[in-house]
Amino acid sequence: MANSQSLPLCEKKPLKINTVQRAQEIAILFLFICLLVYRLLSLTDHGFVWLLAFLCESWFAFNWVLTLNVQWTPVEYKTYPQNLLQQVPELPAVDMFVATADAELEPPIITVNTVLSLLAVDYPSHKLACYVSDDGCSPLTLYSLIEASKFAQFWVPFCKKYNIQVRAPFRYFSGNSKLPSDNPIGFLQEWTKMKDEYQKLCQKIEDAVQNLATLDFSGDYVDFAHIDRRNHPTIIKVIWENKERLSNGLPHLVYVAREKRPNHSHHYKAGAMNALTRVSGVMTNAPFMLNVDCDMYANNSKIVLYAMCLLLGFKDEEEGAFVQYPQMSYDTLKDDPFGNQLVLPLKTIWPGFAGIQGPFYAGTGCFHRRKVIYGLSLVDSEGNLTDVALDKEEFGNSMEFIESATHILSEKIDHPRDLSTAVVDAANIVAGSAYENNTLWGTKVGWVYGSVTEDILTGMKIHARGWKSILCMPDPPGFIGSAPSSSHIMLTQRKRWVTGLLEILFSKNSPIFATGYAKLDFRQCLAYTNGLNWGPKLHS
Numbered sequence: 385m386a387n388s389q390s391l392p393l394c395e396k397k398p399l400k401i402n403t404v405q406r407a408q409e410i411a412i413l414f415l416f417i418c419l420l421v422y423r424l425l426s427l428t429d430h431g432f433v434w435l436l437a438f439l440c441e442s443w444f445a446f447n448w449v450l451t452l453n454v455q456w457t458p459v460e461y462k463t464y465p466q467n468l469l470q471q472v473p474e475l476p477a478v479d480m481f482v483a484t485a486d487a488e489l490e491p492p493i494i495t496v497n498t499v500l501s502l503l504a505v506d507y508p509s510h511k512l513a514c515y516v517s518d519d520g521c522s523p524l525t526l527y528s529l530i531e532a533s534k535f536a537q538f539w540v541p542f543c544k545k546y547n548i549q550v551r552a553p554f555r556y557f558s559g560n561s562k563l564p565s566d567n568p569i570g571f572l573q574e575w576t577k578m579k580d581e582y583q584k585l586c587q588k589i590e591d592a593v594q595n596l597a598t599l600d601f602s603g604d605y606v607d608f609a610h611i612d613r614r615n616h617p618t619i620i621k622v623i624w625e626n627k628e629r630l631s632n633g634l635p636h637l638v639y640v641a642r643e644k645r646p647n648h649s650h651h652y653k654a655g656a657m658n659a660l661t662r663v664s665g666v667m668t669n670a671p672f673m674l675n676v677d678c679d680m681y682a683n684n685s686k687i688v689l690y691a692m693c694l695l696l697g698f699k700d701e702e703e704g705a706f707v708q709y710p711q712m713s714y715d716t717l718k719d720d721p722f723g724n725q726l727v728l729p730l731k732t733i734w735p736g737f738a739g740i741q742g743p744f745y746a747g748t749g750c751f752h753r754r755k756v757i758y759g760l761s762l763v764d765s766e767g768n769l770t771d772v773a774l775d776k777e778e779f780g781n782s783m784e785f786i787e788s789a790t791h792i793l794s795e796k797i798d799h800p801r802d803l804s805t806a807v808v809d810a811a812n813i814v815a816g817s818a819y820e821n822n823t824l825w826g827t828k829v830g831w832v833y834g835s836v837t838e839d840i841l842t843g844m845k846i847h848a849r850g851w852k853s854i855l856c857m858p859d860p861p862g863f864i865g866s867a868p869s870s871s872h873i874m875l876t877q878r879k880r881w882v883t884g885l886l887e888i889l890f891s892k893n894s895p896i897f898a899t900g901y902a903k904l905d906f907r908q909c910l911a912y913t914n915g916l917n918w919g920p921k922l923h924s
């Protein structure tokens with residue numbers, strides 16, 4: 385940890401407020417109130433129509449209050465990675481999760497690019513491990529990752545040597561990235577070689593996609609022969625192990641297809657994240673976990689350093705249960721008719737939430753403290769940290785996992801271990817489909833089940849336990865993902881989001897209860913209510 389005498393790792397600063405705009409907003413609110421009072425006073429004279437108008441205007445006014453609340457105290461965070469490198473000689477380990485679910489809808493080359501961008505971040509490689517969860521249980525995904533790990537042996541040193549910014553090769557070679565202006569000696573030669581190698585990688589993956597039937601189901605792929613993606617045992621493959629623990633080598637890369645059985649609910653992405661949490665727990669047990677969707681590549685090579693500045697830089701850990709990078713998209717349609725760029729939220733909603741109890745968890749581009757995911761609360765009358773009891777009923781039946789979780793909750797740092805057969809066997813057990821039966825996984829521990837917007841629900845429950853969260857908006861942006869490619873796909877996605885959000889608002893998990901009975905800040909409750917109400921607001 386950084387010592388308190390030293391230079392800061394980060395700062396939280398209020399954003400400048402436009403006073404003219406603020407005055408206008410207050411004036412509008414005042415007019416709303418006058419109008420509502422006038423309606424009320426003259427209700428008896430005009431009857432039903434007046435009442436209807438009163439109700440509509442009240443709804444409008446209520447939404448105005450919600451909007452103002454979010455935008456009232458925006459903040460920004462600044463980070464100082466150079467101070468981190470000077471003052472924290474032993475940087476903490478980070479486990480990085482990438483989730484993919486369907487090799488057809490989410491082409492392996494996209495997942496591969498996300499993985500490559502993570503393997504190449506500026507952070508000591510022996511402190512990183514990348515886990516890919518494949519809910520599609522596809523040999524193509526495994527094959528692509530194996531090939532990508534070979535390419536990474538050249539790509540990662542190349543990126544670090546020339547300080548390349550965008551380390552997802554498909555973006556780097558797409559022509560949007562600038563070549564270094566000073567053109568160092570040998571650069572062009574290496575650049576050309578790298579481009580060739582990347583094209584070969586694409587070709588190999590494309591060939592495999594076209595000729596899946598001819599894939600040789602022996603060796604690494606033997607588990608995939610006659611596989612049924614809805615009914616199969618766990619498959620875990622250590623694709624690359626940084627055995628010598630080289631700080632300038634490649635991070636571990638592990639493929640995980642958790643067990644699926646038709647009579648067991650797999651809880652979609654939340655289930656995948658919980659399985660990866662346990663698998664990584666018994667394998668590397670890093671105190672911090674990053675999770676990204678398979679189509680969200682790291683666009684800024686310093687993402688882990690920034691996040692660590694924010695997670696280690698405040699005296700009170702309570703300041704940050706998680707660090708969230710806003711969601712952004714590339715290749716949106718001209719003029720962005722569907723608002724996929726989410727431009728307005730970047731200016732208002734994200735900094736606004738950050739100024740209350742912290743940004744919501746957006747499901748991707750987020751660094752979590754592992755102990756918070758294990759259910760650690762800040763709610764103790766003496767102000768002490770409290771944790772959920774650590775036993776099989778809560779965490780499941782793996783002694784290896786219980787031991788690793790005990791270390792995390794008691795702040796003990798695990799010694800790095802080899803990813804041996806015994807370790808992989810333990811990981812197989814915790815990725816089993818029945819592992820969570822009669823445990824607290826999905827309720828008090830891990831990602832919360834029961835919502836299609838599990839991210840918002842999981843984040844809100846963390847806030848309700850008294851934690852704050854932190855926004856990280858560096859320039860260039862930390863993560864960029866693909867936007868829905870057609871209006872049809874966009875509408876399906878939006879419908880899913882809107883339904884999920886409304887379900888949370890009207891369930892026992894509603895922020896209204898969480899502010900009454902738990903530690904959700906009242907203004908944060910209003911901010912969540914505003915967000916959960918996004919659908920009806922959009923269309924009213």
Ligand SMILES: O=c1ccn([C@@H]2O[C@H](COP(=O)(O)OP(=O)(O)O[C@H]3O[C@H](CO)[C@@H](O)[C@H](O)[C@H]3O)[C@@H](O)[C@H]2O)c(=O)[nH]1
Nearest residue numbers: 483484485519652653656677678746747748836837838877
């Ligand atoms: O059974 C599943 C279903 C999905 N996923 C993965 O989850 C991610 C998100 O799913 P997607 O279908 O792409 O949903 P989006 O609407 O694009 O995602 C946004 O909304 C989701 C629900 O709120 C969040 O989980 C995401 O992080 C957020 O980016 C993808 O990487 C999927 O591969 C799984 O691993 N297993």
Ligand SMILES: [Mn+2]
Nearest residue numbers: 677679865866
């Ligand atoms: Mn997606």
